[in-house]
Amino acid sequence: xxxxxxxxxxxxxxxxxxxxxxxxxxxxxxxxxxxxxxxxxxxxxxxxxxxxxxxxxxxxxxxxxxxxxxxxxxxxxxxxxxxxxxxxxxxxxxxxxxxxxx
Numbered sequence: 001x002x003x004x005x006x007x008x009x010x011x012x013x014x015x016x017x018x019x020x021x022x023x024x025x026x027x028x029x030x031x032x033x034x035x036x037x038x039x040x041x042x043x044x045x046x047x048x049x050x051x052x053x054x055x056x057x058x059x060x061x062x063x064x065x066x067x068x069x070x071x072x073x074x075x076x077x078x079x080x081x082x083x084x085x086x087x088x089x090x091x092x093x094x095x096x097x098x099x100x101x102x
């Protein structure tokens with residue numbers, strides 16, 4: 001083999017190795033992009049699941065608090081109603097006396 005043949009073969013080998021490296025690089029890039037999509041989809045699914053779970057928890061807390069507030073208000077209304085029934089005549093008399101004494 002003469003030197004020119006060796007140079008051509010080395011150049012050809014280098015070209016083949018470069019093409020092989022480019023193909024591997026493209027393959028690695030495609031794999032990385034696919035993995036990135038997969039991670040993003042997984043994260044989005046986890047975020048949606050977390051959001052749904054938190055919404056359910058908050059809705060449940062709101063419902064419980066609403067029921068608690070309604071019960072407290074009903075108790076207060078019942079107490080006021082009872083006080084009114086027990087003192088209605090007295091209050092009416094006091095108001096009437098106050099109006100007549102003016």
